[in-house]
Amino acid sequence: MQFLRGGGAGGGGGGLGGAAWEVLRRHFSRKRAVDVRRINPKVPKEEAVAISGRLLQILTDHGPLTVGNTWNHAKDAGISGLNSKTHMKILLKWMTGRRIVKLTCAHVGNAKRFLYSPYTESPDASTTEASSSSPLPEAKKDSARGFKGKGKAARGQPKKQAAALQ
Numbered sequence: 001m002q003f004l005r006g007g008g009a010g011g012g013g014g015g016l017g018g019a020a021w022e023v024l025r026r027h028f029s030r031k032r033a034v035d036v037r038r039i040n041p042k043v044p045k046e047e048a049v050a051i052s053g054r055l056l057q058i059l060t061d062h063g064p065l066t067v068g069n070t071w072n073h074a075k076d077a078g079i080s081g082l083n084s085k086t087h088m089k090i091l092l093k094w095m096t097g098r099r100i101v102k103l104t105c106a107h108v109g110n111a112k113r114f115l116y117s118p119y120t121e122s123p124d125a126s127t128t129e130a131s132s133s134s135p136l137p138e139a140k141k142d143s144a145r146g147f148k149g150k151g152k153a154a155r156g157q158p159k160k161q162a163a164a165l166q
Contacts, residue, residue, distance in 0.1 A: 036094070037098070038097070041091055042087060052094070055070070055095065056100060059118050064104065064115035065115060066113060066114065066115060066116075067089055067092070070092070071085045071088055096116075099119050100118075101116050102117055102119045
């Protein structure tokens with residue numbers, strides 16, 4: 001069983017086989033991340049959508065909030081169907097999976113604060129939506145059609161069609 005410990009006859013450094021074993025051991029010892037898209041909101045979907053709309057309104061009105069502050073605002077708003085703080089946390093995680101809200105980490109001194117805020121698309125995505133009516137550059141046209149490569153005749157494309165594109 002000496003090979004499992006990564007050592008050969010030399011002791012100490014383990015060598016190349018030991019490093020590979022260490023990477024595999026580290027990889028398979030980690031827990032798998034939770035799939036936030038499959039979280040059950042514990043209420044019917046229509047009710048979950050209504051509650052999430054109210055929570056989103058709270059987050060847009062009051063800026064990035066912690067879970068505790070979001071719960072205080074939700075209690076003050078009197079959201080019907082929201083049973084407890086734990087239920088609200090499940091709904092916030094469900095909303096994160098649906099990309100309605102995002103969770104960010106803010107470092108405050110030695111502590112971390114996790115803040116929920118409304119999900120906003122990156123500025124690059126909004127500019128591409130605005131310019132979608134304009135013609136796409138050649139590289140984007142080719143990638144949209146499934147062509148790869150930068151030469152005149154990309155793989156699977158006759159030379160005549162490639163010349164006509166340019």
